[in-house]
Amino acid sequence: MTTGHEVDSVPRRFTDRSADSRAAILAAARARFAADGSEKTTIRAVAADAGIDASMVMRYYGNKANLFHASASVELALIDHVTADPAQLAAGLAHAFFERWETQDNSVERLVLRTAMTHPEAIAQLQRLFDEQIKPSILAALSEDPDAELRAALIMSQTIGIVLCRYLLGLEPIASADPEVLERALRDAVLQHLTRPL
Amino acid sequence: MTTGHEVDSVPRRFTDRSADSRAAILAAARARFAADGSEKTTIRAVAADAGIDASMVMRYYGNKANLFHASASVELALIDHVTADPAQLAAGLAHAFFERWETQDNSVERLVLRTAMTHPEAIAQLQRLFDEQIKPSILAALSEDPDAELRAALIMSQTIGIVLCRYLLGLEPIASADPEVLERALRDAVLQHLTRPL
Numbered sequence: 115m116t117t118g119h120e121v122d123s124v125p126r127r128f129t130d131r132s133a134d135s136r137a138a139i140l141a142a143a144r145a146r147f148a149a150d151g152s153e154k155t156t157i158r159a160v161a162a163d164a165g166i167d168a169s170m171v172m173r174y175y176g177n178k179a180n181l182f183h184a185s186a187s188v189e190l191a192l193i194d195h196v197t198a199d200p201a202q203l204a205a206g207l208a209h210a211f212f213e214r215w216e217t218q219d220n221s222v223e224r225l226v227l228r229t230a231m232t233h234p235e236a237i238a239q240l241q242r243l244f245d246e247q248i249k250p251s252i253l254a255a256l257s258e259d260p261d262a263e264l265r266a267a268l269i270m271s272q273t274i275g276i277v278l279c280r281y282l283l284g285l286e287p288i289a290s291a292d293p294e295v296l297e298r299a300l301r302d303a304v305l306q307h308l309t310r311p312l
Numbered sequence: 313m314t315t316g317h318e319v320d321s322v323p324r325r326f327t328d329r330s331a332d333s334r335a336a337i338l339a340a341a342r343a344r345f346a347a348d349g350s351e352k353t354t355i356r357a358v359a360a361d362a363g364i365d366a367s368m369v370m371r372y373y374g375n376k377a378n379l380f381h382a383s384a385s386v387e388l389a390l391i392d393h394v395t396a397d398p399a400q401l402a403a404g405l406a407h408a409f410f411e412r413w414e415t416q417d418n419s420v421e422r423l424v425l426r427t428a429m430t431h432p433e434a435i436a437q438l439q440r441l442f443d444e445q446i447k448p449s450i451l452a453a454l455s456e457d458p459d460a461e462l463r464a465a466l467i468m469s470q471t472i473g474i475v476l477c478r479y480l481l482g483l484e485p486i487a488s489a490d491p492e493v494l495e496r497a498l499r500d501a502v503l504q505h506l507t508r509p510l
Contacts, residue, residue, distance in 0.1 A: 228429045230481055237481050244483060267477065267486040268497050275473025279465065283428055283435050285442060288465040295510060299466050306504050312493060 138164040139171055143185035148225045152182055152233040179235055186226045186239050190214075192251035203255045204305035211273060212297045215281055227274070227282060244270055252308070261312040268307040276300060336362040337369055341383035346423045350380055350431040377433055384424050384437050388412075390449035401453045402503035409471060410495045413479055425472070425480060442468055450506075459510040466505040474498060 142163035146155045157178060161168035175181040195206030214220065226243075229236040244267070252266035259265070276296065279285045288296070340361035344353045355376060359366035373379040393404030412418065424441075427434040442465070450464035457463070474494065477483045486494070 231426045231429050237483070240481060241483055263485050264489055264493070267483070267489070268494075268501075270483070271473035271477045271486060272470050272501065273473070274476055275469035275471070278472055278476065279469045283438060285435070285439055285465070285468070287461050288469060291462055291465070295462070296466075299505070299508070299510070302504060302508055303466075303470065303501060306500060307497070310497070310500055312497070 135164075135166055135170065136174060139166060139174065139181075140185045143181050144221055144225055147182060147185060147229060148221065152178070152229055152235060157181065182235050183239065186222055186236065188222050188226070188243060188247075190243070190247045192247055193254065196251050196254045198255060200255070200305055200308040204301045204308060207251075207269070207304055208297050208301035211276075211300060212293050215277065216293050220281070223277070224282065227277065256308065264312060265307050269304050272300065272303045272307065333362075333364055333368065334372060337364060337372065337379075338383045341379050342419055342423055345380060345383065345427060346419065350376070350427055350433060355379065380433050381437065384420055384434065386420050386424070386441060386445075388441070388445045390445055391452065394449050394452045396453060398453070398503055398506040402499050402506060405449075405467070405502055406495050406499035409474075409498060410491050413475065414491050418479070421475070422480065425475065454506065462510060463505050467502050470498065470501045470505065 139160060143155070143160045146160050146163060150159075155178065157171050157175075158168050160181065161171045164171070171181070175184055190210075192207065192210065195203060195210055197203050197206065226236050226239050230240055248270050249263060249266045252269065253262045256262040256265065276288070279288045280291075280296070283289075337358060341353070341358045344358050344361060348357075353376065355369050355373075356366050358379065359369045362369070369379070373382055388408075390405065390408065393401060393408055395401050395404070424434050424437050428438055446468055447461055447464045450467065451460050454460040454463065474486070477486045478489075478494070481487075
């Protein structure tokens with residue numbers, strides 16, 4: 115190995131280690147915030163769980179609010195479903211919703227919703243999720259509609275209601291209903307919110 | 313006053329005092345459960361807040377779970393809106409919902425929903441609310457429909473979603489939307505859940 119090669123590889127190895135550390139910190143933070151709530155969670159406890167020095171956690175995230183923000187970020191990728199045809203958009207959003215909730219890890223969404231009842235920073239996170247991910251996908255699809263933002267909010271309300279009843283609280287009969295039946299119900303509810311006169 | 317009259321009035325006065333004590337206990341319990349959550353609330357603290365001896369609270373309610381159940385009971389009176397005409401039922405339910413949430417005291421509903429995320433007894437209370445008040449009103453209206461129960465659950469999911477977004481979390485733009493616009497949106501969503509093929 116030449117000296118040049120070694121010098122070249124140092125920043126890359128450092129970056130990999132840094133990414134690993136951040137991932138470990140965020141995983142530990144999610145688990146702590148979910149188990150203890152935001153108030154009782156400390157940077158020190160998260161650092162200990164992640165096996166990383168607390169000063170490093172502070173260096174990466176600065177404070178607990180930033181750490182919550184970083185650990186509770188979700189990428190819904192709804193923009194992939196944008197189409198000018200409301201029926202297709204509704205079907206795409208409903209399908210993406212149930213695919214995500216029935217088959218994927220939702221610990222971040224669960225964390226944000228569970229803590230939202232008592233912690234303003236989780237409410238801010240939900241508002242950001244609406245503003246930055248849900249609303250733009252509806253606005254892009256309904257570009258001419260002055261009520262697009264309220265339509266998006268109504269769609270969010272129906273969706274959050276299903277999340278709450280089925281996935282977070284397990285209320286019957288929605289908790290054990292056939293997901294395909296629910297997907298069609300959500301699709302039609304979304305389509306109605308997209309198209310009915312407001 | 314005759315002796316007969318006095319004897320007659322003793323039980324009535326006792327009952328009045330008992331009703332006052334119970335009302336004071338339940339009001340104190342609601343405030344404590346809402347502020348501290350179910351876990352941190354104690355019978356002793358509730359009794360102190362109500363100005364009533366803790367042994368009396370125990371005599372009336374037995375334990376904390378019963379006290380929560382009693383203090384978190386809601387009377388939605390949805391059965392008043394039952395009609396065989398789905399459009400009329402949807403309009404009645406949507407109107408009753410916004411009348412309740414826009415103009416009345418909702419501390420009990422807020423308490424149950426806020427604590428449901430972390431306390432199984434609040435989830436049980438929500439399930440009871442659905443089973444004993446929401447479902448029967450929909451079943452009575454749609455007596456021939458084998459899917460009436462799931463329709464009721466979907467209506468509950470849309471309704472809880474609006475409660476959460478507008479009243480508990482204050483997410484925009486639904487939090488500051490015109491309640492009449494929202495009432496029409498809820499009416500149409502309820503009607504769709506009542507009538508679409510499942």
